[in-house]
Amino acid sequence: MSFPVLSKRIVPLTVLLALSLPVAWAAPAPAPIPSELLGNWSITQIIPTQTVGCWDEKQAQQLIGNNISYKAGSFTWNNQTLRNLGVTSSTVEAQEFVEDNSGENSYVDFPVLGISTPSVQRVIIQHQEVSVPGITDQGSEGIPGDNVLVKDPDTLILSQCGVWFEAQRQKK
Template sequence: MQVTRRLLPLMMLIPLSAPLLAIAQQEPLLKSHAASASQSKARIPSLLLGRWRVTKTLLTQAAVCWDRQQIDSVLNTQISYQPDGFSWNNQQRRSLGVVSSTVEEQEFVEDNSDADSETPAVDFAMLGIIAPAVERIAIMHTAKDSASNTPDDDEFPGATVLIKNPDTLIFSMCNQYFEAQRQR
């Protein structure tokens, strides 16, 4: 049986690959090889580098698991990307690896639909995206103790983004979608 992207969405692959990356980095015989491979793959793409301000929430019909106070706590905050990591709200995360892919609208809808839910899946139109496909960048990153190489399984603002245009990112937290604008 051949596994396709529809059966294993990108976001399901990241939690599976992050522990393997951590194990490879800890393996003594492979440490130098894994470290050099990890460094080249861990670089944040230049397209993201710089500061971004979270400017608004995007209205969708998705079932959100956050209350208004949690959603508001993300608005007007800043995400900052450096070549080796990123930060949000003075919390630093070091990149352990970056996966960049082009995602078409139908794939995005399938990745974000819940067969058990009666609410419609989030689509590009709900997010204000008019292109037939966008780039998705997912950053595997360190846990809260950024000195360790332990991957973080929690959602973190800006860890996975859609590039709406060169100055606009879209990301979600607990099914709430946010838009961030590049700061000059």
């Protein structure tokens, strides 16, 4: 029985390929949560809007006083730390916002939310799926704080189940 002879050129290529595969398959680290969000925030109020939501007043009130804490690699809501699996940060124009968030029986725009600028930054944080009774089982869009509008350096706007909230940066 004879064995094929490997060329001296093929062996180094084979070794190089084998050594590079783990690097090629390694997922890149997710982008960090933007510095504008880093720190501690408290949900302070429900913003009155003309939107149809899946929560009543009592359910919405449960978020008032809840805290959200952002670090570069994670955020914490209601004592649950969620690892940052990826961040999308984009600019949202006023008209685009109305088109995306208003419908047949609902209307919300920047002035209703207290936003006086023509555009704002939207930050969406991907994280592992979690089940939170009263939140994720009520048709909510996600976890409070994983999708926010940056109104100004000390104010975030977020929506849960069609109800809009304001969060204020906690001063040290």
